[in-house]
Amino acid sequence: MRSSTPDIAALQQKALQFRREILETLQLAGSGHPGGSLSAVEIFISLYFYKLQYHAQDPKWEDRDRVIVSKGHCSPVVYVTLANAGFFPKEELKTFRKFGSRLQGHVHSKVPGVEFNTGSLGHGLSVANGLALGAKMLKKDFKTYCILGDGELQEGSIWEAAMMASNYKLDNICAIVDYNKVQENGLVKDIKNIEPLSDKWKSFGWNTLVIDGHDFNQLITALDEFAGCRGKPTVIIANTIKGKGVSFMELKAAWHGKAPNKEQLAEALKELK
Amino acid sequence: MELKPTRDGFGEEIVAIGKEHQNVVVLSGDLEDATRAEYFKNAIPERFFNLGIAEQDVVGTAAGMSLLGFVPFACSFAVFLTNRAYDMLRLDVCYNDTNVKVVCSHTGVTVGEDGASAQCLEDFAIMRVLPNITVVCPVDFIEAKKATRAIFNTPGPMYMRTGRAPFPIITKADDPFILGKANLMRPGNDVTVIACGVMVSEALLAAETLKNEGTNVRVLNMHTIKPIDAAAIVEAAKQTGAIVTAEEHQVNGGLGSAVAEVLAKQCPVPVEMVAVADEFGESGTPQELLRAYHLKDADIAAAVRKVLKRKK
Numbered sequence A: 001m002r003s004s005t006p007d008i009a010a011l012q013q014k015a016l017q018f019r020r021e022i023l024e025t026l027q028l029a030g031s032g033h034p035g036g037s038l039s040a041v042e043i044f045i046s047l048y049f050y051k052l053q054y055h056a057q058d059p060k061w062e063d064r065d066r067v068i069v070s071k072g073h074c075s076p077v078v079y080v081t082l083a084n085a086g087f088f089p090k091e092e093l094k095t096f097r098k099f100g101s102r103l104q105g106h107v108h109s110k111v112p113g114v115e116f117n118t119g120s121l122g123h124g125l126s127v128a129n130g131l132a133l134g135a136k137m138l139k140k141d142f143k144t145y146c147i148l149g150d151g152e153l154q155e156g157s158i159w160e161a162a163m164m165a166s167n168y169k170l171d172n173i174c175a176i177v178d179y180n181k182v183q184e185n186g187l188v189k190d191i192k193n194i195e196p197l198s199d200k201w202k203s204f205g206w207n208t209l210v211i212d213g214h215d216f217n218q219l220i221t222a223l224d225e226f227a228g229c230r231g232k233p234t235v236i237i238a239n240t241i242k243g244k245g246v247s248f249m250e251l252k253a254a255w256h257g258k259a260p261n262k263e264q265l266a267e268a269l270k271e272l273k
Numbered sequence B: 001m002e003l004k005p006t007r008d009g010f011g012e013e014i015v016a017i018g019k020e021h022q023n024v025v026v027l028s029g030d031l032e033d034a035t036r037a038e039y040f041k042n043a044i045p046e047r048f049f050n051l052g053i054a055e056q057d058v059v060g061t062a063a064g065m066s067l068l069g070f071v072p073f074a075c076s077f078a079v080f081l082t083n084r085a086y087d088m089l090r091l092d093v094c095y096n097d098t099n100v101k102v103v104c105s106h107t108g109v110t111v112g113e114d115g116a117s118a119q120c121l122e123d124f125a126i127m128r129v130l131p132n133i134t135v136v137c138p139v140d141f142i143e144a145k146k147a148t149r150a151i152f153n154t155p156g157p158m159y160m161r162t163g164r165a166p167f168p169i170i171t172k173a174d175d176p177f178i179l180g181k182a183n184l185m186r187p188g189n190d191v192t193v194i195a196c197g198v199m200v201s202e203a204l205l206a207a208e209t210l211k212n213e214g215t216n217v218r219v220l221n222m223h224t225i226k227p228i229d230a231a232a233i234v235e236a237a238k239q240t241g242a243i244v245t246a247e248e249h250q251v252n253g254g255l256g257s258a259v260a261e262v263l264a265k266q267c268p269v270p271v272e273m274v275a276v277a278d279e280f281g282e283s284g285t286p287q288e289l290l291r292a293y294h295l296k297d298a299d300i301a302a303a304v305r306k307v308l309k310r311k312k
Helices: A008-029 A041-051 A072-084 A090-095 A124-138 A156-167 A188-192 A197-203 A216-228 A262-270 B006-020 B038-043 B055-066 B078-084 B086-095 B123-128 B141-153 B199-211 B230-240 B255-266 B286-292 B297-310
Strands: A066-069 A144-149 A173-179 A207-212 A234-239 B024-028 B048-050 B071-077 B101-105 B134-136 B158-161 B183-186 B191-195 B217-221 B224-226 B243-250 B271-276
Touching: A008 A041, A008 A072, A008 A090, A008 A216, A008 A262, A041 A072, A041 A144, A041 A216, A066 A072, A066 A124, A072 A090, A124 A144, A124 A156, A124 A173, A124 B055, A124 B086, A156 B055, A197 A207, A197 A234, A207 A216, A216 A234, B006 B024, B006 B038, B006 B101, B006 B141, B024 B038, B024 B055, B038 B048, B055 B071, B055 B078, B055 B086, B071 B078, B078 B086, B078 B101, B078 B123, B101 B141, B123 B134, B123 B158, B123 B224, B123 B243, B123 B255, B134 B141, B141 B158, B183 B199, B191 B199, B191 B230, B191 B255, B191 B297, B199 B217, B199 B243, B199 B297, B217 B230, B224 B255, B230 B243, B230 B255, B243 B255, B243 B297, B255 B271, B271 B297
Parallel strands: A066 A144, A144 A173, A173 A234, A207 A234, B024 B048, B024 B071, B071 B101, B101 B158, B134 B158, B191 B217, B191 B243, B243 B271
Antiparallel strands: B134 B224, B183 B217
């Protein structure tokens, strides 16, 4: 599964497969969030199939790296990733958003591999800080990763947490911003501009890396750079495309929170071969 | 009678618990001097964190630490933690069912001179509506120590209200304290006053006055607002036939409402509520404000006389 010398071509194939499975899962559910799931596919693959230390059969292994998914609406990419990583049977993806399913609409810790229930934005970074601070107190080497949305950065609580992490020199935390440029009702820059984003994080005391979030080489390099950074937290600003891989979904706010129907799924799958 | 604030009880006991248990941490929103979390900071600085004036961050960080087996106590003024960080309490603490202990001082009008912005009058209402959490309001300094230990010993989300102003110590060290179990402070069979926090002292004063009028008042200390002691409420209703509630909180949604919910379903009897009448507080001394907002023993006595007229 995980490898120290990544086969980039294989990861790219996996990304195509994940995008297909995300859309199939959403079509069956009849609702959910494709845009911010498709944009984060390479981020999750880089974590779960390159960087993270975990045991899928022992999801509570105490030395595992922690992932807090602050943008909890990207549950489709989270669940597809965890199923493919062996945390639970892929068959279960068909129950997404259905009554009685573990696969709640927003990420939930009853799903093996999910650390924390989210869904309300602006929560994850503080929780991840708590894990990182606790790890330092316990002298544990595991790392904590926090997946943030870009629209979510409009929440003030994110910046409370950003200040805390650098103040406590939490060099064992890595925030990854899925900077897909689109939020529920339009472009982030039009609704409430978060630029200059890199300068913001730098001014809050973070080791700030700006990359193409669909390029596995850049993701892997950035994740390795985080592992070597001492004395300050790291943020990876991953420039991505909302709805990546499906032409009629890309950069369209309408596909933030709407599932494809059967015809739209068929159209999308043609582009994901 | 010795006077001490409940916040001091928390401050003293959390130090004792912290010395016994390495997994106790205290997180503060830069009000540890006021909440008495400072006692812990001075005794065990390596497990104390002032996260600055950032209540949302305090709650979220506490939830994250709890995932590793720490027992975090998150402390600030009640208005700032329960109101400002409410979504974090809802999601990070209650929905995730994390072992976070929220301890807030500066509650009720007895906050005093700081005025309405610092006087939390809605914490019972907004905390008890959340699933998974226990809501506690110790009656005095001694009970605050017991309550601090009880919320540490009981797994899961806990909210504890403490007060700023010194009030009489009316319990003893060996009195029982069990979360969710009301304490009988005075026996009586004509009417029951169900009170919490500083209002228990006022209820006991009212009971003494009413005794001279030939009315025997039962006084219950309902230190746990949630889960409420329904058995004690129903027993009081059956045996005394009329209930008065008394709390330093808004009349809507607090102890009075919680008691009325039980009675409406299980044993309807006349109820009168002594509480803040859907308005904000103001500056003044605690005693001036208790009088101004009709939270004194005389107000409880008046409510008792009124409810007795309604009693069949």
